[in-house]
Amino acid sequence: MPSPKRITAMASKELFHILRDPRTLAIIILMPVLQLIIFGYAMNLEIRRVPLLIDDQARNASSERLINAFSHTPYFQIVPANQRRLEPEELFKERRAQATLCIPVDFGSASQVLLLKIDASDPNSAQLIQSYAQGIIASGFPASLDLRPFILYNPDLKSSFFFVPGLVAMILVMICALLTSISISREKELGTLEQILVSPVSAMEILLGKVLPYIFLGLADALLILGVGMLLFQVPFRGDFLVFLGFTFLYVLCSLCLGLLVSTLAKTQQAAMMMALGITLLPTLLLSGYLFPIPSMPWLLQKLTYIIPARYYLQIIRGIMLKGNSISELYQAGISLGLMSIVMLIVAVKRFKLRLS
Amino acid sequence: MIETINLNRKFGSFTAVDNLNLKIDKAEIFGFLGANGAGKTTTLRMLCGLLTPTSGTITVNGLNVVKNPEAVKRSLGYMSQKFSLYGDLRGIENLQFYTGIYGISWTAAKTNIKSLISQFDLDKYLKLKTSELPMGYKQRLSLVCALVHNPPLVFLDEPTSGVDPKARREFWQVINELAYRGKTVIVSTHFMDEAEYCNRVLIMQAGREEVCGNPLQLKQSHRVATMQQLFLKIAGADNAQS
Ligand SMILES: Nc1ncnc2c1ncn2[C@@H]1O[C@H](COP(=O)(O)OP(=O)(O)O)[C@@H](O)[C@H]1O
Ligand SMILES: [Mg+2]
Numbered sequence: 001m002p003s004p005k006r007i008t009a010m011a012s013k014e015l016f017h018i019l020r021d022p023r024t025l026a027i028i029i030l031m032p033v034l035q036l037i038i039f040g041y042a043m044n045l046e047i048r049r050v051p052l053l054i055d056d057q058a059r060n061a062s063s064e065r066l067i068n069a070f071s072h073t074p075y076f077q078i079v080p081a082n083q084r085r086l087e088p089e090e091l092f093k094e095r096r097a098q099a100t101l102c103i104p105v106d107f108g109s110a111s112q113v114l115l116l117k118i119d120a121s122d123p124n125s126a127q128l129i130q131s132y133a134q135g136i137i138a139s140g141f142p143a144s145l146d147l148r149p150f151i152l153y154n155p156d157l158k159s160s161f162f163f164v165p166g167l168v169a170m171i172l173v174m175i176c177a178l179l180t181s182i183s184i185s186r187e188k189e190l191g192t193l194e195q196i197l198v199s200p201v202s203a204m205e206i207l208l209g210k211v212l213p214y215i216f217l218g219l220a221d222a223l224l225i226l227g228v229g230m231l232l233f234q235v236p237f238r239g240d241f242l243v244f245l246g247f248t249f250l251y252v253l254c255s256l257c258l259g260l261l262v263s264t265l266a267k268t269q270q271a272a273m274m275m276a277l278g279i280t281l282l283p284t285l286l287l288s289g290y291l292f293p294i295p296s297m298p299w300l301l302q303k304l305t306y307i308i309p310a311r312y313y314l315q316i317i318r319g320i321m322l323k324g325n326s327i328s329e330l331y332q333a334g335i336s337l338g339l340m341s342i343v344m345l346i347v348a349v350k351r352f353k354l355r356l357s
Numbered sequence: 358m359i360e361t362i363n364l365n366r367k368f369g370s371f372t373a374v375d376n377l378n379l380k381i382d383k384a385e386i387f388g389f390l391g392a393n394g395a396g397k398t399t400t401l402r403m404l405c406g407l408l409t410p411t412s413g414t415i416t417v418n419g420l421n422v423v424k425n426p427e428a429v430k431r432s433l434g435y436m437s438q439k440f441s442l443y444g445d446l447r448g449i450e451n452l453q454f455y456t457g458i459y460g461i462s463w464t465a466a467k468t469n470i471k472s473l474i475s476q477f478d479l480d481k482y483l484k485l486k487t488s489e490l491p492m493g494y495k496q497r498l499s500l501v502c503a504l505v506h507n508p509p510l511v512f513l514d515e516p517t518s519g520v521d522p523k524a525r526r527e528f529w530q531v532i533n534e535l536a537y538r539g540k541t542v543i544v545s546t547h548f549m550d551e552a553e554y555c556n557r558v559l560i561m562q563a564g565r566e567e568v569c570g571n572p573l574q575l576k577q578s579h580r581v582a583t584m585q586q587l588f589l590k591i592a593g594a595d596n597a598q599s
Contacts, residue, residue: 009457013446020445191439195502198405198435200427201458354426356407 002204010201010209014183018213027178028217032171032225039167040233050129052076053097062108069140070101075132099129161236164229165317166290169310171225172248173255174280176218180210180259181272189268194356203352207345211256218252219245239320243327247320250337251313255280257344258309264351284310312336358383358510358541359404364413366399366564373399375564377413381543381557383509386536388555389545390588396564397545398438401514404543405435417510431459434503438514438545440495444488448479448498451487452505459506469507476531477501493524500531511535513544517551529554549584558584560591567591 018024052070056063071078079097091097102115116133118126187193196206229235237244259276266272285291287301288310294302305311312333319325327334359381366374374396381387389397402408404415406426415422417429442451456466474480477497482490487498496516503511513532517525529551536542536556544555552558552572559569568575568591572584581587 003460005460006458009454012457013443013450013454016446016450017443191437191441192443194407194437194439195435195441195455196458198407198430198433198437199455199458200430200460202427205458355409356402 002202002208006201006205007209007212010206011212014210015213017183018217024179027175028221029224032175032221033228035171036167036225036228037232039170040163040229047128048074049077050075050099050132051079051097053079053081053091053100055081055100055102057105058103058107060108063103066103066107066114066137066141069136070133073132073136075129075136099133101133161322164233164235165321166288166314168222168225168229168317169251169288169313170281170284170290172218172222172251172313173258173284173310174277175221176214176252176255177259177262177276177280178273179214179217180256181262181266181276182259182269183210183214184260184263185266185269185272197354197356203349203354207260207348207352211253211260211345214256215249215252218256219249222248222252235321237321238324240326243325243330244317244320246327247313247316247330247334247337250334250341251309251316254309254337254341254344257341257348260348261344261351264348264353283308287311288314290314306336307340309337309340358385359415359417359543361404361415362413364400364403364415365411366396366403366408367411373564374403374410377566379559379569381541383541384536384539385557386532386542386544386555388552388558389543389561390547390549390552390558390584391545391561392547392592394563395561397547397561398514399564400561401435401512401543401545405433405512406430407435431506432508433510433512434506434508435512436499436503436514436516438518440499442487442495442499442502445486447486448483448490451498451502452483455502456505461506466505470501470505473501473504473531477527493520496520496524496528500528504535509540511540511542513542515545515547517546517548525551549588552584560588562592 018028054067054070056067067078070076076099079091091100098119100117102117104113104115107114114137116130118129184193187196226237230237258279262272262275262279266275287297287305287308289305290310294305294311297305315333316325316330319330359379361377361379364374364377364379365372377400389400391397399408403410404417404422406422406429409423418432420429422429443454446454452466452470453463456463474483477494477500479494479497479501482494482498487495490498496519500513500516503513516532517528520528525548532542532544533554544551546552555572557569557571558575560567568579568587570578575587576582576584579587579590581590
């Protein structure tokens with residue numbers, strides 16, 4: 001039977017290490033925030049300050065209002081028109097503009113047609129530019145203007161909806177797996193584990209003592225990443241906070257147990273670090289449904305996603321943040337995370353060697 | 358108290374401990390002597406249940422170490438050769454940690470180690486971070502940590518290496534008192550002069566027992582004045598053979 005006294009001794013010692021080691025603290029606090037910002041801005045599908053040239057042939061009140069509307073959004077930056085009139089194709093080639101808007105001479109009176117030419121060498125950006133332009137016109141101009149007001153949705157928001165929950169899932173599993181695996185392999189390297197192993201403490205007690213303090217840290221980290229993500233990328237949080245905390249606890253536990261498993265394989269801190277990153281980073285990115293939808297994967301990969309903790313957590317966090325899901329819609333994913341934690345803990349305990357080799 | 362039969366340990370094809378047969382009595386100070394690489398640490402680790410023997414048996418108090426590791430571990434204290442307390446913990450926190458993993462209360466531990474702490478003059482050092490202690494005090498603290506649970510059996514692996522001669526003498530004084538209080542002390546060293554403090558010594562070379570016995574009797578029977586000379590004689594004989 002694991003003794004609470006021994007587990008507490010292990011856990012409080014671990015807490016001292018964490019609080020007194022600036023390196024661990026940096027991993028815990030700085031790494032997730034930096035990752036979020038770097039990944040966040042790199043993966044942000046939104047584009048801003050698209051260079052736009054407006055060819056205003058009307059030069060009347062209506063056209064001025066239109067130009068104003070375009071110049072007062074962060075999406076477009078109006079390129080000053082040169083004396084020499086350039087064809088859009090030339091502008092695109094010189095990368096001076098990514099789009100041109102042509103306002104015909106009789107705009108505002110006879111004609112209501114605008115011509116928007118877009119550089120489509122990057123089709124994704126082109127699509128976004130088109131949506132932005134349509135959005136601007138739809139929101140400030142009479143419906144008689146020739147356009148179809150189908151964009152009620154901000155594509156900018158859509159991309160951060162997509163990447164912030166995914167990043168929370170990815171960063172958490174990475175950090176948690178790193179923390180426990182490094183903490184154990186460091187004791188192997190320093191030789192302090194030998195002094196523990198000579199005591200009657202059991203593998204279960206050692207591992208539980210290692211996991212406990214990191215659960216709180218993992219949860220704190222989750223809140224930190226979430227907070228920064230919501231602040232920087234304006235993601236909503238529609239569900240219940242306590243439900244989120246409960247499921248995140250399971251995910252953190254699962255990730256920490258993954259780290260324990262790694263520590264039973266790695267002899268050095270460096271090996272533990274490589275292994276922990278190796279089994280969390282790419283699998284989470286590719287197989288959790290984060291970047292690629294699971295239903296469109298080949299059969300074998302689909303089956304493989306069942307052992308990726310982030311697969312379940314992504315379902316949970318997207319459900320809570322975006323759809324306001326409650327426990328009844330998410331409990332199956334939660335049970336999966338709980339079961340995976342238990343299985344990994346048991347395997348780690350079985351594999352953990354109470355003897356030197 | 359401790360008995361081994363044909364104790365062997367191999368690392369791959371290399372034999373680190375070769376067919377040791379030991380009998381160590383209660384309240385005895387038993388020394389393992391030998392140069393670096395002789396197999397002292399490997400032997401001590403096997404006696405503590407930290408390493409499994411490749412072959413042979415070890416019984417401690419009638420219990421097989423391999424089969425009953427927990428019960429055996431409860432009855433022993435061990436100080437490893439490499440300093441292995443936590444440098445970022447204060448002295449007192451290290452003590453409390455080892456108290457905790459032996460599952461005993463801090464009050465009980467304090468009564469176990471109070472006299473030792475004052476004898477070692479450790480009181481004022483307990484508030485400091487362990488990494489900041491002078492080497493001699495690190496070793497003393499390690500010994501106290503190994504004794505929080507008042508074990509009847511104490512294993513000390515080269516406790517005096519890296520310590521000045523005066524501190525070494527003090528250390529041996531404490532070891533003597535431990536034995537006087539009925540504890541069995543098994544100690545390893547590569548300082549031949551320290552053999553004089555032991556009731557019995559076993560000189561090891563390349564994993565094998567060269568001689569074993571009371572230092573005084575060994576010196577007489579080999580007609581040498583010091584243990585150093587005895588060791589050189591044995592090593593010389595060994596070299597001549599090979
Ligand atoms: N884990 C190990 N793996 C391989 N060889 C080892 C291991 N531990 C010890 N040895 C070897 O066994 C021999 C005896 O080592 P050791 O018991 O540490 O000697 P001592 O403590 O007397 O200096 C040495 O040659 C050492 O290199
Ligand atoms: Mg040694």
